[in-house]
Amino acid sequence: MPTYEYKCSACGHTFEAFQSITEEPVRVCPACGKTSVQRLISAGAGLLFKGSGFYITDYRSESYKKAAKKDGESPKSDSKSNSKAASSSSSS
Ligand SMILES: [Zn+2]
DSSP states (O other), X not given: OOEEEEEETTTOOEEEEEOOSSSXXXXXXXXXXXXXXXXXXXXXXXXXXXXXXXXXXXXXXXXXXXXXXXXXXXXXXXXXXXXXXXXXXXXX
């Protein structure tokens, strides 16, 4: 059985009442007795959480700057190694 919240616009008295859906809403204010009671929206009806949620910002990596440029790599010069032909005749 839902709980309805009423508010009297005449005296400002607010009260809750357990009523079924088929039951007629309360019109007479129990505080002042006037029929100026308005039924408020129940708590379980319109709860809208409009909060700033998570901002999914998928920022793409624009440019991968490859700073690792191997400029100091000197080409290997083929140094002609003069093979010293040490002719050593070994007489056995
Ligand atoms: Zn009232």
